[in-house]
Amino acid sequence: GHDVTVYTSDTIDSQNRQSVEYLVHEGIKIHYFKNISNSLAWRRLFINPGSTFSLKENIRKFDLIHLHDIRNFQSIVAAYYAKKYNVPYIIQPHGSLPKIIGKQKLKKIYDILWGNYIIKHASLFLAMTKTEAEQLTEIGIDSSLIKFISNGIDHPGNVLHHGVFRQEIGLEDEPLILYLARFHQIKGADLLVDSFSKILENFPTAKLVMVGPDDGYLNEISKLIDEGHLTDNIILLDPIYDELLKRHAYVDADIYVLPSRYELFPISVLESWSEGTSVIVTDRCGIKDIVREGGIVVPFDEDELANAIEYLLSDHNMRETLGQRGKQLVYGKYSWTKVVEDLENIYQDII
Missing domain, CATH: 3.40.50.2000 (Glycogen Phosphorylase B;)
Known part of the structure; x- marks a missing residue:
């Protein structure tokens, strides 16, 4: 066996801290060191x-x-x-x-x-x-x-039924595009909002569900949605911390989109694939070569992204094929x- 010790900060979020300084979890010794400022730590300036x-x-x-x-x-x-x-x-x-x-x-x-x-x-x-x-x-x-x-990622271990997340947020069988990431400029949520507005002519009932914590860019996204008169089609949700509900979000999505300006190895792509959901990312994503095996890679351009979304929404069989390819990839290489x-x-x- 191995003797593993973890040194980390006590920050949970901008307001909350760990209540203990030390614990042992599944044999791993974890030390939580107090940061001088929770606010700074939440902005990734850890000083302990x-x-x-x-x-x-x-x-x-x-x-x-x-x-x-x-x-x-x-x-x-x-x-x-x-x-x-x-x-x-x-x-x-x-x-x-x-x-x-x-x-x-x-x-x-x-x-x-x-x-x-x-x-x-x-x-x-x-x-x-x-x-x-x-x-x-x-x-x-x-x-x-x-x-x-x-x-x-961990193997989910069971197959979930469709409809739980849709019922949770009041949707039925409308086309559902999912964004699940923090709201930061680097994540490209603005590109997705602009691209989504272009598909509504052909898919007027489509819904874009955007889920994640605010990392300094949520007000900008809300402003884009209001100015584009998109409030009926775009749903903003707080972060999902319940792992089962998050899985249901991926299951109920027709497409998962990560439109980042820069991204190296997003766990969310693997999570989406693990539930058999097709994926679209930009070519600024570090795993673009991997995504091409089970998804679509587009330039960082609103028209290109809109075209890719329309293409997958129009072809159920292609969505299923890409999702299953991604699922096999996750279980084969990324467990x-x-x-x-x-x-x-x-x-x-x-x-």
Whole structure:
């Protein structure tokens, strides 16, 4: 067996914190360190001084450190003490490397001060896609130090009946397009609203259901919906935290659309496929080559996206075919069992 310890923050959301500092979950020891500001932490500025003392005292007890980001306080501390005490560490950026939208100048300054140090002394880098591997080589990482690890999902274990989510939100058999993601500019919800407005001439009863937390862009989307007189056809919903209801949302959707300006390896695509629902993404999504095996990839363009939505809404058999292809792909390559096995082999090679 393995002895696994997780260091993380105590932030749940902008207002709430974990009520415990330490717990053991299924044999995994989890330390929740207090952030100096919940508001900052919710904006991904994690500063938890308590982790400094714990890492300094305990880091020599670990055989390997796995960092899941480079631009945070905890990674600075972990990399420093790991280097000092010769403990190898690996970095898995999870798509955070590019300076695309938001805080570009701060990211550049951070990288000069600390980020480049963290990268320089890492033993290995984990990329989720070819796109991320290219991002790593572009900043000077030798390709021999890059290994691939995908995202994964749990096998649902049972097939759900249609209609539960539709009944929950008051819909019957109208064409249903689902957006399930946070409302942030990078997610491209505005593109989807504009594209959806173009399909209503041919599909006047179609509904676009948009589900997710506000990440600074919900007011803009609401404004687009109002100005486009789309309130009868677009439904905005709060985040779905109930996993079963979320599964029902995918099941009842005719199409799942993720119109991102940038996306590396969205779990939502795998979740949609696991329920046999067809998927459309933009070509700015890092798994576009994978999606082509069980979905449609379009340029980041409202007309192209509208055409793809109309195409799938017009062809039930194609939706079913793409959804089943995606389902087979998920269970064959992207189950947590397969991902954990691959990660374990990488850990063993380093140790």
